[in-house]
Amino acid sequence: MTAAPVPVPATRGGAARGGAPRGVSHAVAASGRSAHVAKYGVRFVALGYLALLLALPVALVFYNTFAKGLGPVITALQQSDFQHAFWLTLTITLVAVPLNTIFGVVAALALVRRKFRGRGLLNALIDLPFALSPVVIGLSLILVYGKNGWLGGILQANGIQVIFALPSMILATIFVSLPFVVREVIPVLREIGTDQEEAAYTLGASPWRTFWRVTLPAIRWGVIYGVILTTARALGEFGAVSIVSGKISGKTETLTLNVEDRYQEFDLVGAYTASIVLALMAVAVLLAMNVYQSGRFRGNGGKLVDDAAPGVAAGEVR
Amino acid sequence: MSIAVKGVIKRFGTFVAVDDVSLDIADGTLTALLGPSGSGKSTLLRIISGLETPDAGTVWLGDQDVTRVPPQQRGIGFVFQHYAPFKHMTVRDNVAFGLTIRKRPKDEIRRKVDELLHLVQIEQMGDRFPAQLSGGQRQRMALARALAVEPEVLLLDEPFGALDARVRKELRAWLRRLHDETHVTTVFVTHDQEEAMDVADQIVVMNNGRIEQIGAPRELYEQPANEFVMSFIGPVNRLGTHWVRPHDIDILLEPTDSAVEAMIERVVYLGFEVRVELVRQDGSRVSVQVPRDEAERLELDAGQIVYARADREHVFAKT
Numbered sequence: 001m002t003a004a005p006v007p008v009p010a011t012r013g014g015a016a017r018g019g020a021p022r023g024v025s026h027a028v029a030a031s032g033r034s035a036h037v038a039k040y041g042v043r044f045v046a047l048g049y050l051a052l053l054l055a056l057p058v059a060l061v062f063y064n065t066f067a068k069g070l071g072p073v074i075t076a077l078q079q080s081d082f083q084h085a086f087w088l089t090l091t092i093t094l095v096a097v098p099l100n101t102i103f104g105v106v107a108a109l110a111l112v113r114r115k116f117r118g119r120g121l122l123n124a125l126i127d128l129p130f131a132l133s134p135v136v137i138g139l140s141l142i143l144v145y146g147k148n149g150w151l152g153g154i155l156q157a158n159g160i161q162v163i164f165a166l167p168s169m170i171l172a173t174i175f176v177s178l179p180f181v182v183r184e185v186i187p188v189l190r191e192i193g194t195d196q197e198e199a200a201y202t203l204g205a206s207p208w209r210t211f212w213r214v215t216l217p218a219i220r221w222g223v224i225y226g227v228i229l230t231t232a233r234a235l236g237e238f239g240a241v242s243i244v245s246g247k248i249s250g251k252t253e254t255l256t257l258n259v260e261d262r263y264q265e266f267d268l269v270g271a272y273t274a275s276i277v278l279a280l281m282a283v284a285v286l287l288a289m290n291v292y293q294s295g296r297f298r299g300n301g302g303k304l305v306d307d308a309a310p311g312v313a314a315g316e317v318r
Numbered sequence: 319m320s321i322a323v324k325g326v327i328k329r330f331g332t333f334v335a336v337d338d339v340s341l342d343i344a345d346g347t348l349t350a351l352l353g354p355s356g357s358g359k360s361t362l363l364r365i366i367s368g369l370e371t372p373d374a375g376t377v378w379l380g381d382q383d384v385t386r387v388p389p390q391q392r393g394i395g396f397v398f399q400h401y402a403p404f405k406h407m408t409v410r411d412n413v414a415f416g417l418t419i420r421k422r423p424k425d426e427i428r429r430k431v432d433e434l435l436h437l438v439q440i441e442q443m444g445d446r447f448p449a450q451l452s453g454g455q456r457q458r459m460a461l462a463r464a465l466a467v468e469p470e471v472l473l474l475d476e477p478f479g480a481l482d483a484r485v486r487k488e489l490r491a492w493l494r495r496l497h498d499e500t501h502v503t504t505v506f507v508t509h510d511q512e513e514a515m516d517v518a519d520q521i522v523v524m525n526n527g528r529i530e531q532i533g534a535p536r537e538l539y540e541q542p543a544n545e546f547v548m549s550f551i552g553p554v555n556r557l558g559t560h561w562v563r564p565h566d567i568d569i570l571l572e573p574t575d576s577a578v579e580a581m582i583e584r585v586v587y588l589g590f591e592v593r594v595e596l597v598r599q600d601g602s603r604v605s606v607q608v609p610r611d612e613a614e615r616l617e618l619d620a621g622q623i624v625y626a627r628a629d630r631e632h633v634f635a636k637t
Contacts, residue, residue, distance in 0.1 A: 195402035198369050201389045202396035203416035203467060213415075217406040 058279070065272035076262075076273040081249045085258035086277060091166070092241075092254065093234040093281075096173040100230050104181025105223060109215075111182070112189040129178050137175050138243025141168055145244075164246035169254065172240035177233040181226030188222035189215075224289050231285045235278055319380045319393070319470035319503055320345040321366060326375030328361055335361040336372070337527035343520070346501040348494070350514035353524035354550070359507045360399075360475055362524070366505065367473050368392050379471060395464030395502075397474040401456045403448035409435070409459050410444040416467035434462040437496075454485040461493075465500075474506035478513065490517050511551050515539070523547050545634050555604045562631040564607040569594060570625040571616060577625035580604060585618055594618055596626060 065073060076082060110116070111123055129137065145152045145162040155162055162168045196218060200210040216223070238256040245252035249261055255278050262270035321343040328336040336358040343349050351359040364370040366377055368389035376385045384392055404412050410431055411418075417427045435441045438458035440451075448456055457477065464472060477493070478486040494517050497504050508514050514521045515535040523530045523538065523546075531543040542548035548561050555562050557578070570577055580596035583603070592613040596604040604626055608618075618624070 195398050195400060196404055198389075199396065199398060199402040199404070199463075200415070200419075201369065202367060202394060203463065204390050204419045205415075206390065209419065214404055217404075220406075 061272055061275055065269060065276055068269065072269040073273050076267075076270040077277075079270065081253065081261075082258055082270065082274060084250050085253045085255045085274070088166075088169075088253070089235060089255040089278075089281075092170050092173050093231060095170050096177060096234045097227060097230050100174055100178055101181050101223065101227055103178070104226055104230075105185055105216075105219075107182045108185035108189055108219075109211075112186055113194070126179050126182050129176050134172075134176055134237065134239030135243060138172055138240035141172055141175070141240070141244050145171070163244055164248070164252060166252070168244040169241050169252065172244050173234045173237050176237050176240050177230045180229040180233065181223065184226035184229065185219055185222040188219045192218045224293070228285060228289060232282050235281055320378075321471060321503060321505065322378040323362070323366065324376045324378070326362070326365055326372045326377065328358075328365060328370065328372050334527050336365065338375070339524075339527070339529055340375075341522060341529065341532070343503065343505060345503055347519045348497045348504045348517060349506075349520045349522060350518035351505060351507045351522050351524060352509070352511060352514040352550070353530075354509060356526075357524040358527035359509075359522075359524045363473050363475055363505060363507050366471075367394050367396050369396070393470045395467060395469030395472045397457075397460045397464050397472075397477050399476040399479055401448075401460040403456055403459060405448055408445050408447055409440065409451070412448065412459055413462045413466050415463060420467070430466060431462075434466055437465075438462045453481050454489060457481065457489060461496075465502075469502065472502045472504045474504070476507050476509070478510075479508075486513070493517060515551075523550060525550075542632065548632060548634075553605060553607075555606075556602075557604070557628065557631070560628065560631040560633055562628045564593065564605045565591075566628060566630040567604070567606040568627045568629055569606060569608060569612075569616060569618065570627055573625050574627060577627040580624060580626055582618060582620050582622045582624060584620055585613065592618070596624070 107122065107126060111119060132140075142149060142163055144150045145155065145168055147153070147156065147163070149163075152162060160167070162171070192215075196214050197210050200214045201207075205213065236256060237254075238260070241254055242257055242260075245254070245257065247253055247257050247261070249258070253261060255274050259271050259274045259278070262268070262274060321341075323339055323341040326336055326339045327334070339358070339362060341362075351362060353359045361370060365372050368377075368384065368387060372385065376383050378384065379392060379394075389396075404415065407415070413431045413434055414427050417430060422430075431444070432441075435444055438461055440455050440458050440462070443451060443455060443459070448459065451459065461477075474493075478489055481489065490513055493504075493506075506517070518535065520532065521535055521538055522532050525546050531538060531547045533541075538547060538551050542551060545561060548554055553564050555564060555567070573579065578598060580598045582594055583597045584595040586593040586595070587610070588607075590610060591607050592610050594606045594608060594613070596606060598604065606626060616624075
């Protein structure tokens, strides 16, 4: 097997420095120098932007949390309101994310693989949560499920409390995080095409088995990324949940609401601690997905097969 | 198993892809569906496989009407143009897919896959992923996967289209041998007349969703039904209302009654044969193919005036 020669990407500036043939005029060296400037300039702008807008504030949150040592942090963690908020956020996320994942994959399959009346409408509706402000979403839910709302009266008469209770908070979270899985899966579905699915049919696989054995593994990266984004959104949702929950601490207060509550009461350590817990939850999801990936592809050294360089087997063309 | 297509019509919107096609394919034969792109040959193959449902007409496998039978239950093997490998599975798992779906015992599957990988000569590649194979190897894997379920009909859509010329020739000779050993009724789609002539027992020439002619390779070449078949099957010259193949023209140095005068524009050496490009007085061009020693005997050269005589020509009724 002969390895294909690996071209040095020009953006690394390697060609200008070491790769240029001897005797090349100064013009090339000069253009190499300006390439240098451009390269570091771009890097500086990109990193500086990120540092100022993202890294610095997050780092300061961490710093301020532990500024007075671990003691206040542990006290904050032990507060019953905080603990209730933590479990509430976890519950809402654990209900909303799986539901949106199933809906997202089904909706993506319908939009890409099927032709039906109202496809355009469905496609537009899916983006609605992106277009509407979460506050508006919260208010609209109250219009439907509130005391004087469309369905609220009937539900309440039957003893089901939606607004100012867990159901409305789950509904609001589902609403705001709905588009992520659909929007991540649709392009992947388009890209893989129908070939593999049709091949499975001709080999005797039913549509159901084809989905589990061929389609889902093929779109898994889209689904995984969609789940990560959905989870992040569900954990961090504030506006819609803030409206429908009534913000009753110890009852309908999620972690984000708890952060605001602590902050309003000048309990900065409490606010920062809750923030960090939120961040750690998101990191935990990312880690879990990574572990899942490497576990599934242990047989392949944890590498993504689709990325294998086309040149790898080029030496063995028969 | 024999295949019969009766009065099949398939439309995509306003485009008629297959226009009232009827076709019989005998058991154990190797048939080529030949035609330019957009001629409906791939759609016809997909209708036979069940991946596409006809708007009208019926499809029969043996004596069973399978028009409404899904592809899963037709007992077919299908090889896709771009092989459609399951990218997340190893070569072994790809080949085993149909058997796994049928819940065959594990050791039987292993034995069968070993046998097939040997048959298609990629034994050492079993644990690789499709992305790690060359085009030719991927093509073989796709064939092994289709053959694993022991289909009674094997359908191939442009099976060699994406391969380079050398691999393509090798694989088509191999497909022919495989067919001679297994005698599975095989239909393949191609736009390459040489490939169809080389491999098939029977060629179905298609154009604009219709069948122009069905016949053995030699039959098509020698008795083309119309101008389309004649020009699609090989190079052709048009002399007025007459059609003649380049090698059916003699070049003479002296004028005769039936010969036309022309000037040699170019002499191209192709190896055993020489292609002589002529320009007639009216400006029309004629391409002639003569054996090399004949060209040397006549000392043909550009600028020379010669006389071309059709040895054997075809006249088609105006359509």
